[in-house]
Amino acid sequence: MNWNELLKRQPAAVRVLQGGLQKERLPHAYIFEGEAGVPKEAAARLLGQAFLCEERTTVHPCGECSDCRRVLSGSHPDLLTIEPEGASIKKGQVEMLQKEFTYKGMESAKKVYLIHEAHRMTASAGNSLLKFLEEPEGETLAILLTENLHFLLDTIVSRAQVVTFAPLPEDERAEELKEQGYTNGQAALLARIADRATVEAQEEPGAWIVQAKTVVVQLTEEVQKRPQQVLLTLQEKWLPHFQDRKEQQIGLDLLLYWYRDVLYTKLKRLSLAYPDEVERLHEEALHTSEEKVSRQLEAILDAKRQLAANVNSQLLMERLLLRLQEGF
């Protein structure tokens, strides 16, 4: 990965970073913010390379010297990385970092620290970090990566320059997934699921998503045509497939995209999540009103909220399916 490749994907963020490098005026701390899947880490490594590379004359690190190569492989002694230990980044980890930073650099006077998932810092870890985020000694560069800027302490955010990475357009992401070997239908759905990590953790993500899609399509068909079947399908197919809460959230997402596609079809918009179900979508679009679809979407969003609040999943789904049938 180099700046030019990254520039195509994240023009705004990359221009900010290149500007800093060009003028040799990097701030002492950056926060890279952006959803999972955007190339935050690649940008951070590239910035680290540019900062430590001794051969660099322009904004581009040479990528070949031993500094550059070791930044990529993670064994550069003057680049420290912190990742959450278990669920959070603990105070002890930040203290270790602090201790490390009381020393001069190992090879040069420059030091970089990279904090992954900075939003998972505990409050006390955040406060310890603040201390030396504020008074860096020598040439120090801090890069905090986060998916959720608002979970960081305000006092940290105000002491760093925030660089926002734009979320990838869905179609672009679908293209990328297709290159990884997913079929057109799988890629279109997977690109739209926020929590891709859960899907990718399945034994066979491709097969899992195909089966999930079949369940969703069957369920919506029954909601529309065979209401008496709905609860049976829920028991037999939906509940066994979407097992824990994370998977259930994905199930609800898929349901949400179905009704959005129905709406899109009515409005003759392209970019569908179910591109290979066009006929079914047309048929359902003919039999429903925009108003009804919007109420159905609302019902699903309500369900998603309730699921996050630990409502019993079976009761939740039964209520949702009743609301979908009635359309209010």
Added chain:
Amino acid sequence: MKFTIDREEFVQGVQHVNRAISPRSTINVLTGIKIEADTDGLTLIGSDSDISIQSFIPVADEEKEYLQIEQPGSVVLQAKYFVDIVKKLPGDTIEIEVQEQFAATVRSGAVVFNLNGLDPEEYPRLPKLEEDQSFKIPQHLLKDMIRQTVFAVSSQETRPVLTGVNLEIEEGKMTFTATDSHRLAMRSAEVETDASLSLSNIVIPGKSLTELSRIMDDAEDLIEVVVTETQVLFKFDRLMFFSRLLDGKYPVTKNMVPTQTKTDVTLERNDLVQALERALLLSREAKNNVINVKTAGDALIEITSVSAEIGKVQENIEVASLNGEDLRISFNGKNILDALKVIDSDVISIQFTGAMSPFVVRPQDHDQMLHLFSPVRTY
């Protein structure tokens, strides 16, 4: 890479560099020993990023031939296993060969170990020593200087720069200073150097110096000390000891030492050590180590210590001389005792400048050492 080496020499080298390696290093490659063979000899490096030790084994010296290098090259091998393996090998020589993917074969006698190595390119580079900031000092003197100052460094991380010993050189005189802000130890010595060399604010971590003094012996031979931008190097015959320096500004200590004296006491070091040890038996229990000292007559001082729960102790010591105002002062006895233990003179002098001002303990034989203490306020 392929070479055959004398086992004893190799084991010794490996054990030396292994001292620097910490099994809990955050950088994976630092859990290994870097082995580098070129036409001059074999270089071994171990590091935990704070300190690094490099050991060199020449192809041969006057006595015998240690090494045959068939093919130069380098590799990093896991220290945890490698050290034990070479120690337990049966033959007089060891042959090490590295093939593709850093797969190493270690042969000795009828034993063959196949070890997976790491990429030597990943290993941190040690600083280049082109700078001319260097000086020479006898090994035993450096060892003494470390012992006489390093005990006074701060053990708390609140002011990290105080966990190190400050090295300064001016006009051929080197000074070590250590302080934890309650006490200060200073030791200076003449060194062999360019008269123009002037160094200041070189703060070497106390931990590194302790480790360094473990590998030094009381030999008379000179070792070379080289200071670079980020590290300091102690160069022995075949061993190089690198330590990272602490970042930050060391406090200016010169003007802390009082120039005037109000009360001047000279006494036998041993008398004071024993009296303090007795007095501390009680105050140690109170966890504050407070000792009170009072002048009591012409050549007598009175040492007392009180512990509310246990009781009190009083002792009079005869001193060689006592000049100046009468005095009553309290201080941390443990700190004084630590300093007295490293003073290499039988008679010491103490200069007080009042009950609330710092006081100085010096050996009487020479003026190259100084210990400064702040008193404790007890009322």
